[in-house]
Amino acid sequence: MNPSAAAIRIQKEYLKKTRKSHALYKRSVSCFPGGISHNIRYFAPYPFYTKLAKGKHLRDVDGNVYTDYWMGHWALLIGHSHPIVTSAVRRQTSHGTLFGTVNKLSLDLAYAIKEGMPRAELIRYSSTGSEATMYAVRLARAKTGRRVVAKIVGGWHGYNTNLLQSVNYPFELDEGLGLIQDEEQFVESIPFNDLERSLKILDTIRDDLACIIVEPVLGGAGCITPESDYLHGLQEFAKRNDALFILDEIVTGFRLSFRGAADEYKLDPDLFTLGKIVGGGLPIGVLCGDKDIMSLCNPVGREKSEVACYIGGGTFSANPLTMTAGLATLKHVKQNKSAIYPKINKIGTRIRKGLKKAFSDGGVDVDVTGIGSLFMTHFLNKDIRKISSASDVGLSDRDLLRKYHFALIAKHNMFFLPEKMGAISSMHSLKDADHLIDATHQIVQSRLLSLSK
Amino acid sequence: MNPSAAAIRIQKEYLKKTRKSHALYKRSVSCFPGGISHNIRYFAPYPFYTKLAKGKHLRDVDGNVYTDYWMGHWALLIGHSHPIVTSAVRRQTSHGTLFGTVNKLSLDLAYAIKEGMPRAELIRYSSTGSEATMYAVRLARAKTGRRVVAKIVGGWHGYNTNLLQSVNYPFELDEGLGLIQDEEQFVESIPFNDLERSLKILDTIRDDLACIIVEPVLGGAGCITPESDYLHGLQEFAKRNDALFILDEIVTGFRLSFRGAADEYKLDPDLFTLGKIVGGGLPIGVLCGDKDIMSLCNPVGREKSEVACYIGGGTFSANPLTMTAGLATLKHVKQNKSAIYPKINKIGTRIRKGLKKAFSDGGVDVDVTGIGSLFMTHFLNKDIRKISSASDVGLSDRDLLRKYHFALIAKHNMFFLPEKMGAISSMHSLKDADHLIDATHQIVQSRLLSLSK
Numbered sequence: 077m078n079p080s081a082a083a084i085r086i087q088k089e090y091l092k093k094t095r096k097s098h099a100l101y102k103r104s105v106s107c108f109p110g111g112i113s114h115n116i117r118y119f120a121p122y123p124f125y126t127k128l129a130k131g132k133h134l135r136d137v138d139g140n141v142y143t144d145y146w147m148g149h150w151a152l153l154i155g156h157s158h159p160i161v162t163s164a165v166r167r168q169t170s171h172g173t174l175f176g177t178v179n180k181l182s183l184d185l186a187y188a189i190k191e192g193m194p195r196a197e198l199i200r201y202s203s204t205g206s207e208a209t210m211y212a213v214r215l216a217r218a219k220t221g222r223r224v225v226a227k228i229v230g231g232w233h234g235y236n237t238n239l240l241q242s243v244n245y246p247f248e249l250d251e252g253l254g255l256i257q258d259e260e261q262f263v264e265s266i267p268f269n270d271l272e273r274s275l276k277i278l279d280t281i282r283d284d285l286a287c288i289i290v291e292p293v294l295g296g297a298g299c300i301t302p303e304s305d306y307l308h309g310l311q312e313f314a315k316r317n318d319a320l321f322i323l324d325e326i327v328t329g330f331r332l333s334f335r336g337a338a339d340e341y342k343l344d345p346d347l348f349t350l351g352k353i354v355g356g357g358l359p360i361g362v363l364c365g366d367k368d369i370m371s372l373c374n375p376v377g378r379e380k381s382e383v384a385c386y387i388g389g390g391t392f393s394a395n396p397l398t399m400t401a402g403l404a405t406l407k408h409v410k411q412n413k414s415a416i417y418p419k420i421n422k423i424g425t426r427i428r429k430g431l432k433k434a435f436s437d438g439g440v441d442v443d444v445t446g447i448g449s450l451f452m453t454h455f456l457n458k459d460i461r462k463i464s465s466a467s468d469v470g471l472s473d474r475d476l477l478r479k480y481h482f483a484l485i486a487k488h489n490m491f492f493l494p495e496k497m498g499a500i501s502s503m504h505s506l507k508d509a510d511h512l513i514d515a516t517h518q519i520v521q522s523r524l525l526s527l528s529k
Numbered sequence: 530m531n532p533s534a535a536a537i538r539i540q541k542e543y544l545k546k547t548r549k550s551h552a553l554y555k556r557s558v559s560c561f562p563g564g565i566s567h568n569i570r571y572f573a574p575y576p577f578y579t580k581l582a583k584g585k586h587l588r589d590v591d592g593n594v595y596t597d598y599w600m601g602h603w604a605l606l607i608g609h610s611h612p613i614v615t616s617a618v619r620r621q622t623s624h625g626t627l628f629g630t631v632n633k634l635s636l637d638l639a640y641a642i643k644e645g646m647p648r649a650e651l652i653r654y655s656s657t658g659s660e661a662t663m664y665a666v667r668l669a670r671a672k673t674g675r676r677v678v679a680k681i682v683g684g685w686h687g688y689n690t691n692l693l694q695s696v697n698y699p700f701e702l703d704e705g706l707g708l709i710q711d712e713e714q715f716v717e718s719i720p721f722n723d724l725e726r727s728l729k730i731l732d733t734i735r736d737d738l739a740c741i742i743v744e745p746v747l748g749g750a751g752c753i754t755p756e757s758d759y760l761h762g763l764q765e766f767a768k769r770n771d772a773l774f775i776l777d778e779i780v781t782g783f784r785l786s787f788r789g790a791a792d793e794y795k796l797d798p799d800l801f802t803l804g805k806i807v808g809g810g811l812p813i814g815v816l817c818g819d820k821d822i823m824s825l826c827n828p829v830g831r832e833k834s835e836v837a838c839y840i841g842g843g844t845f846s847a848n849p850l851t852m853t854a855g856l857a858t859l860k861h862v863k864q865n866k867s868a869i870y871p872k873i874n875k876i877g878t879r880i881r882k883g884l885k886k887a888f889s890d891g892g893v894d895v896d897v898t899g900i901g902s903l904f905m906t907h908f909l910n911k912d913i914r915k916i917s918s919a920s921d922v923g924l925s926d927r928d929l930l931r932k933y934h935f936a937l938i939a940k941h942n943m944f945f946l947p948e949k950m951g952a953i954s955s956m957h958s959l960k961d962a963d964h965l966i967d968a969t970h971q972i973v974q975s976r977l978l979s980l981s982k
Contacts, residue, residue: 100633107639109827113654114842117631118829126632126849129625137633148629149844156625165626166619172582172609173618173810173854174601176946178570179579180553180590186560201566203657203812204843210690218707235841237663237690252839253825254671258711352844357626359656359812359845372706374562376571386705388688389567390657391602391805392812396579401626493629 082524083479087121090486096137097124119482119494129156132503134491142491143508145498150295150327150450151352154408154416155503161356164404165397173397181399188406189354189362192334195345196364200373200387201394205326205351206234208361209289211373211387212347213238215363216287216320218372218385224281226288226319229265230466232296233289233324233349241265243296245470268294269302269464271309278313287320287347288313292337295327298469299445299452299497307341314346320369326351326361330406331499332448334413353409356401359392412502420449420500423509427451427500430513438520443472445497452497453477455525476525480516483524488515535977536932540574543939549590550577572935572947582609585956587944595944596961598951603748603780603903604805607861607869608956614809617857618850626850634852641859642807642817645787648798649817653826653840654847658779658804659687661814662742664826664840665800666691668816669740669773671825671838677734679741679772682718683919685749686742686777686802694718696749698923721747722755722917724762731766740773740800741766745790748780751922752898752905752950760794767799773822779804779814783859784952785901787866806862809854812845865955873902873953876962880904880953883966891973896925898950905950906930908978929978933969936977941968 091098101122104111112118124136132155134142148156168181186199202208213225225238229247233239240251242265264281266274266288278285288310294300314321323345328337330353338345347365354360364370372385392398409416428444428451435442441456443463454463455473463469474495481494490512492498519525544551554575557564565571577589585608587595601609621634639652655661666678678691682700686692693704695718703713717734719727719741731738741763747753767774776798781790783806791798800818807813817823825838845851862869881897881904888895894909896916907916908926916922927948934947943965945951972978 100636101631104631104636107636107643107652109651109653109823109825110829112631112829113635113652113847114844115828115837115839116842117629123631126625126628126630129628134628134630146629148627151627151629151844156627157623161626162622165622169615169618169622170610172579173614174604174609175579175582175587176570176599176601176604177579177587177944178554178557178565178576182566183553183557183560190560198562199560199566200562204655204660204845206841206843207657207659207688211688214690214707216707217709218705223709223711235660235664235839235843237667240839252671252836254667254669254838254840256670256676256715258676258715262709262711355845358850359848370562372562375568376563376565383703383705384568385707386568386688386693387707388657388659389569390659390688391604392657392808394566395812397811491630 079523079526082522086483086486086524091121093140094124094136094138098122100125100137116493116496131155132501132508140489142485142489144491146491146493146496147499147501148357149352150499151355152357152501153331153353154405155501158408160408161401161404164400168397168400171396174392174395179394179396179399181396181403182394185399185403185406188403188410189350189364191410192330193336193338193364195338195348197367198370199362199364200370202361202363202388203359203390203392204234205349205361206236207388207390208326208349208351208363209233209324210236210238211363212289212322212349213287214387215347215369215372215385216322219369220286220319222284222286222319223262224264224284225262225286226264226266226278226281228268228290228294230268230294230297231291239263245466247466267465267467268300269306271306275309275313282317285317285319287322289322289324291324292328292341293447293450294466295497297466298454298463299450300463300465300469301445301447302341303464307343311343320346322346323348325349330354330409331450333417334409354402354406355398356405358398358401360398360402416502420502420504423500423504423506424449424451426506426509427512430509431516434513434517434520440520440525449500450497453480479524480519483519484515490515532976532979535975539936539939539977544574546593547577547589547591551575553578553590569946569949584608585954585961593942595938595942597944599944599946599949600952600954601810602805603952604808605810605954606784606806607858608954611861613861614854614857617853621850621853624849627845627848632847632849632852634849634856635847638852638856638859641856641863642803642815644863645783646789646791646817648791648801650820651823652815652817653823655814655816655841656812656843656845657687658802658814659689660841660843661779661802661804661816662686662777663689663691664816665742665775665802666740667840668800668822668825668838669775672822673739673772675737675739675772676715677717677737678715678739679717679719679731679734681721681743681747683721683747683750684744692716698919700919720918720920721753722759724759728762728766735770738770738772740775742775742777744777745781745794746900746903747919748950750919751907751916752903753916753918753922754898754900755794756917760796764796773799775799776801778802783807783862784903786870787862807855807859808851809858811851811854813851813855869955873955873957876953876957876959877902877904879959879962880965883962884969887966887970887973893973893978902953903950906933932977933972936972937968943968
């Protein structure tokens with residue numbers, strides 16, 4: 077079968093098994109721009125509609141059951157609807173979901189976070205990661221009295237105005253309509269894993285540099301791990317020049333290990349952000365770090381002339397339902413950390429090796445990046461031989477990646493959000509890894525992925 | 530008893546009955562800047578810690594039960610933990626809290642919103658109101674190609690960088706550290722209820738005016754209703770000058786009526802934002818409005834050269850738990866709207882009249898502002914005779930207001946977040962109104978509020 081015939085057959089299979097989703101999508105486009113509430117949740121020809129999520133599985137409205145490697149934007153370390161979390165949330169629901177006041181649950185979750193991450197000397201909760209990174213920037217500017225924020229080319233810190241820069245390939249273009257140049261002029265982008273060039277750029281802005289914010293492992297940009305000494309080089313530059321070093325651990329926190337990427341890579345950030353896992357599947361963002369810096373946002377007991385840095389908060393911050401879900405999750409992870417992390421990391425390793433071999437056996441040239449329970453396939457071409465930055469990902473064959481992920485969804489009931497990295501939860505098994513590798517082998521054999529360009 | 534002796538006695542009563550809260554607060558300050566995760570949740574000497582919230586009541590860790598007039602930042606129209614919402618959320622919890630994919634629940638909630646507010650031609654969910662207003666601004670700039678945002682002096686649209694301007698009295702000062710002047714230069718503030726001055730200011734920026742964003746009833750600034758024709762005047766100016774008119778209905782949506790403030794005041798906004806009530810007590814923000822404008826953020830099916838306006842979204846957007854809670858709430862409100870709105874509005878009216886009389890009988894000069902189920906007391910003085918703007922609130926006697934609210938908490942077990950407006954839920958009764966009026970009468974008689982300045 078030639079590639080386009082294979083693609084057409086796969087599309088037909090998807091259409092046939094997702095008829096109810098198709099009908100719902102047709103209704104959705106008259107309610108939501110593009111039929112979605114998050115740009116990346118759309119994929120062609122239309123996304124399936126999830127009805128139930130349990131453990132490692134998603135079930136859609138047509139009854140198809142998918143093994144989930146997207147895991148709620150990589151937030152669900154212990155799977156969907158884990159009984160430990162579910163029972164705690166159900167209990168709390170009857171006791172209040174939004175007190176609108178202080179509560180002990182937020183203190184308990186803070187202790188749980190501090191246990192894994194003692195650098196969280198002081199903590200402030202918000203409701204999304206996007207808010208947390210926005211507040212990190214504000215706090216850095218408040219601390220330093222400087223304006224410029226250095227971020228990584230392709231680094232993703234949410235949709236906030238402050239950091240929505242150089243996110244999508246090609247990175248030198250504006251990130252869409254509605255952002256004004258005056259907001260953009262104080263964001264400088266540096267290339268991941270290229271310390272020499274990064275330092276050169278940083279050097280030109282060091283007098284006005286408020287902070288360097290970086291994901292230790294690039295997540296949205298394509299699951300790219302840091303090369304030896306890159307992060308240390310940035311950290312050292314920041315500290316030497318009185319700028320803050322901010323680690324965005326929204327993806328990596330409590331995923332790489334119970335102590336996060338700062339511990340994994342022996343880093344000492346001034347501030348860091350959390351989200352996803354620490355909310356146990358409910359909305360959260362967390363800003364944490366050095367107590368002197370964090371104290372700048374303390375509104376209590378200031379003299380009238382003394383001005384604080386105003387950061388959220390928000391109506392839903394520290395709400396008892398999120399606190400409960402996060403606490404149940406971190407408690408469970410802590411109790412089982414010597415089982416969970418070796419297990420998910422082992423599955424991750426088997427997948428990275430297995431996928432590489434499956435593709436290479438079929439003559440398809442790929443790089444499979446990742447660390448621990450995170451992984452992603454990149455289709456190489458004559459220009460791109462290795463993936464070590466977001467630009468490399470941008471130049472790789474995204475069309476093949478889409479086809480590969482869609483074939484996994486349509487034909488093998490394995491869900492990757494197309495073009496996004498995969499994550500393993502504690503509910504996955506080594507057998508799942510083997511199934512994924514086997515399915516990949518079949519897809520390679522089907523010639524779907526040949527001759528794309 | 531002289532006023533300060535009365536104040537000291539009340540403080541003692543609070544300390545005595547909130548010992549466990551006091552102990553928790555001491556621990557909280559070593560976890561959170563100021564011990565809180567939202568600036569306004571602190572009040573002196575320390576806030577009580579809520580353990581349980583049910584109907585119109587909060588119960589704290591010491592077992593004190595308060596009649597709640599804060600109602601989760603005014604979000605809980607049908608009370609805390611309403612059985613209808615609770616049972617729906619409990620059921621959904623076992624079926625998944627964060628699919629990370631599209632789902633039918635978000636469609637169902639969209640239909641429920643459209644039923645009350647047909648101007649919501651297209652909708653996008655975010656997780657907080659702060660995100661929704663930030664995206665509204667971005668979309669307005671995308672639509673108009675202009676930069677300036679006009680907001681109301683004292684208007685509150687969340688902690689986002691775009692709109693954190695002229696929020697706190699005195700309004701001409703910067704809103705704290707960490708906001709840079711270049712971000713602030715495109716926000717222009719206009720005085721609420723002063724159409725002539727507002728139009729004069731708007732006229733100077735009309736060529737670069739992207740939008741006017743306004744809360745129809747100022748909420749955080751002090752529960753101030755619009756005078757006849759003010760909002761219409763702004764709307765007309767916006768439409769005549771090709772700027773967008775954006776109504777921030779995060780507080781008023783589904784509160785003033787099932788159709789919101791746009792219907793109440795016969796307005797026709799281009800975009801509007803929702804939050805609070807539509808999430809049923811779980812985190813939500815919603816951006817809605819004209820389909821041509823909203824379509825600018827549609828990422829699907831664009832040509833490569835055509836750029837969209839990138840707005841969230843976010844990991845937790847349209848999550849099935851929030852969708853379920855919001856849907857259960859709106860369904861219940863719709864079914865009972867002919868009972869709920871007349872009831873809460875009647876209670877509101879009785880409170881506004883009753884408080885005014887209780888204070889006036891005691892010789893204390895106040896204005897009680899509000900509409901429907903929203904109300905707030907303002908202590909007047911020789912300069913301020915009437916409250917019609919945020920500046921008036923700023924010049925009123927805030928110290929007396931704090932004392933009054935604290936006395937209600939400490940002595941009468943009635944909870945207002947000090948200095949903030951009160952909200953009635955469908956769980957409140959006319960008897961509650963009478964109790965509040967009676968408590969106020971007693972406080973006035975105690976002379977606590979005399980001779981403050």
